[in-house]
Amino acid sequence: MAVVERTVGTKNTVTKRRKSRLGAGEGRTAFFFLLPSLIGVTLFLVVPIIASVVLSFTNWKLLGQPQFVGFANYIRLFTADPQFWPVVRNTLFFTFEYLVLNIVISLGLAVWISSLKRGQRWFRVIFFLPTFTPGIAVAIVWMLIFAPDGFFDFIMRSLAIHIPSVLTDQNLAMQAVIVVSLWAGVGYNTVLFNAALDMVPANYLEAARIDGASAWDRFWKIRLPLISPTLFFGTVMTAITSLQVFDQIYVMTRGGPGTATATLGYSIFQKGFQNFQMGYASAIAWVMFAMIMVLTAFQFWLQRKWVHYDN
Amino acid sequence: MTTKAKAKANERRTLALDILNHGALTLVALLFLFPFFWMLTNAVRSNAEVLAIPVRILPNVYEWGNFAQAWTQLPFGRFFLNSVIVSVSVTVITVFVSSLSGYAFARLKFPGRDQLLMAYLATLMVPGIMLIIPLYLIVNAMGMVNTFQGVILPVAFGTFGSFLLRQFFLSIPLELEEAARIDGASRLRILVSIIIPLSMPAIGLLSLFTFIAQWNNFLWPLIVMTGQDNATLPVGLTLFQTQQRTEWNFIMAGAALSMIPGIILAIVLQKLIYNSISLNAGMGGR
Numbered sequence: 300m301a302v303v304e305r306t307v308g309t310k311n312t313v314t315k316r317r318k319s320r321l322g323a324g325e326g327r328t329a330f331f332f333l334l335p336s337l338i339g340v341t342l343f344l345v346v347p348i349i350a351s352v353v354l355s356f357t358n359w360k361l362l363g364q365p366q367f368v369g370f371a372n373y374i375r376l377f378t379a380d381p382q383f384w385p386v387v388r389n390t391l392f393f394t395f396e397y398l399v400l401n402i403v404i405s406l407g408l409a410v411w412i413s414s415l416k417r418g419q420r421w422f423r424v425i426f427f428l429p430t431f432t433p434g435i436a437v438a439i440v441w442m443l444i445f446a447p448d449g450f451f452d453f454i455m456r457s458l459a460i461h462i463p464s465v466l467t468d469q470n471l472a473m474q475a476v477i478v479v480s481l482w483a484g485v486g487y488n489t490v491l492f493n494a495a496l497d498m499v500p501a502n503y504l505e506a507a508r509i510d511g512a513s514a515w516d517r518f519w520k521i522r523l524p525l526i527s528p529t530l531f532f533g534t535v536m537t538a539i540t541s542l543q544v545f546d547q548i549y550v551m552t553r554g555g556p557g558t559a560t561a562t563l564g565y566s567i568f569q570k571g572f573q574n575f576q577m578g579y580a581s582a583i584a585w586v587m588f589a590m591i592m593v594l595t596a597f598q599f600w601l602q603r604k605w606v607h608y609d610n
Numbered sequence: 611m612t613t614k615a616k617a618k619a620n621e622r623r624t625l626a627l628d629i630l631n632h633g634a635l636t637l638v639a640l641l642f643l644f645p646f647f648w649m650l651t652n653a654v655r656s657n658a659e660v661l662a663i664p665v666r667i668l669p670n671v672y673e674w675g676n677f678a679q680a681w682t683q684l685p686f687g688r689f690f691l692n693s694v695i696v697s698v699s700v701t702v703i704t705v706f707v708s709s710l711s712g713y714a715f716a717r718l719k720f721p722g723r724d725q726l727l728m729a730y731l732a733t734l735m736v737p738g739i740m741l742i743i744p745l746y747l748i749v750n751a752m753g754m755v756n757t758f759q760g761v762i763l764p765v766a767f768g769t770f771g772s773f774l775l776r777q778f779f780l781s782i783p784l785e786l787e788e789a790a791r792i793d794g795a796s797r798l799r800i801l802v803s804i805i806i807p808l809s810m811p812a813i814g815l816l817s818l819f820t821f822i823a824q825w826n827n828f829l830w831p832l833i834v835m836t837g838q839d840n841a842t843l844p845v846g847l848t849l850f851q852t853q854q855r856t857e858w859n860f861i862m863a864g865a866a867l868s869m870i871p872g873i874i875l876a877i878v879l880q881k882l883i884y885n886s887i888s889l890n891a892g893m894g895g896r
Contacts, residue, residue: 326718326720329714329723332713337711338767343764343765346744347744348733351741415631415635420880427883428873428876431873431875432868433828436866437645439861441645443858448664450665490883491887492891494887494890495888543737549828568829572833577743
């Protein structure tokens with residue numbers, strides 16, 4: 300008995316030792332496999348995130364010694380900077396109008412495309428094209444369209460509509476930026492929603508049709524609820540990117556006229572790389588992050604009211 | 611007879627509606643394509659004609675030489691090359707780094723693996739624009755302002771690729787590599803000769819989206835590439851915008867050049883793109 304027990308015991312320790320040695324070997328392999336990624340992520344992601352927090356509490360202006368200033372940057376932002384609230388207002392205005400129009404238009408296009416018997420993929424490609432082209436090139440082309448006495452003004456004059464030149468008008472400039480952003484951005488969501496509509500089982504719709512449901516009812520009561528998780532995903536992602544809008548504004552208006560189209564993204568660039576107020580710009584970046592988080596959390600809260608999951 | 615005739619009339623009506631529906635959407639699509647048309651037709655005019663009042667829809671004289679001139683003189687050829695260098699380098703590094711780390715996450719056991727993966731996923735929530743200031747300071751401290759490595763390295767280590775490839779690697783049957791392991795093949799060898807060849811759809815997708823994101827990227831190269839010779843296409847396009855006399859025709863030619871790779875890829879790889887987006891649609895929000 301004792302002998303047997305002992306042999307069993309040794310066998311156990313042997314396998315255990317081999318297992319742990321194998322485990323250590325695997326751990327070492329994993330370490331080397333992860334090393335390039337870990338170095339890059341640490342240097343270009345973790346350190347910058349921490350540095351950004353620290354910077355936002357300093358008054359670093361690129362040259363000279365940074366000084367720790369506590370919450371001074373944030374206090375200045377919220378109470379003293381005359382540009383800050385207009386910039387927040389512009390960012391929210393852009394995000395709200397762009398988000399609503401983007402979702403409505405892309406959903407409309409997706410439904411329309413899915414109603415075709417053939418050629419769906421070509422329409423998907425056409426609306427998707429701007430998604431794969433540089434936003435800067437898109438904005439420059441539209442700038443020519445919106446230029447004074449350019450194509451847009453020509454059309455307006457032909458229709459006898461009298462409006463001021465859009466890019467230099469206090470109210471219209473933002474509308475022009477939104478139009479360009481929509482043209483560049485609806486394609487992705489169109490394809491996304493179209494793909495979701497394709498996945499709605501045909502027999503659901505057929506059964507509803509036999510029961511006498513109209514096309515209108517089939518859309519609102521069957522297709523829309525079934526694609527609502529995708530709709531939610533598209534809305535959240537679009538909101539996150541639109542809060543960071545920069546390219547179109549840099550090319551078309553540089554935040555102007557006045558501060559009519561200055562957004563948080565543009566402010567970070569301006570304060571950081573034109574005024575070299577690195578600390579102050581970092582504080583703006585964290586305000587933007589907070590807004591992204593709040594808006595996303597709000598959407599997750601809201602989804603309980605309209606998103607249907609089938610499990 | 612009457613029911614047959616009715617059915618036929620019905621069929622004809624749906625066909626007519628179909629054609630009408632198709633035609634209407636075609637019209638919308640053509641209107642949507644107008645900016646491309648405007649870009650191309652203005653690229654081949656003289657600048658005086660671009661600025662002519664009133665606007666002409668089509669050029670009087672087609673100046674095809676504008677493209678060659680924009681390529682050599684402005685120099686969009688140089689910018690194009692810079693864009694290729696940056697986008698291809700970032701793509702190659704991303705695929706290399708993500709394959710290794712994705713394999714470690716998918717197949718290797720090590721302490722803290724799941725926590726590390728969660729941390730990688732968490733970094734995806736940090737918006738890129740937030741990090742440009744500290745990233746610039748790091749690149750500046752490393753003496754890499756206005757260099758290619760300064761533009762390339764900070765954007766080549768995104769965590770999304772690790773996650774994407776991990777998910778794909780997990781779907782590959784374990785038995786395929788177990789046979790190789792019994793034969794004594796190393797993990798690296800297994801990755802290179804078994805896993806990667808089987809993962810070409812996922813690696814292709816990662817390459818495509820990384821390449822396009824970098825090709826279209828503007829803010830980061832704008833900040834790092836301070837010299838005109840090193841500008842990528844999007845940065846180059848904005849350089850001539852601020853000059854006294856804007857040469858719109860050449861800028862439109864440059865814009866067209868910058869759109870070529872994306873448009874070709876979007877058309878040629880439409881199936882891959884659709885499948886990947888439809889994967890998102892299937893997982894949306896879940």
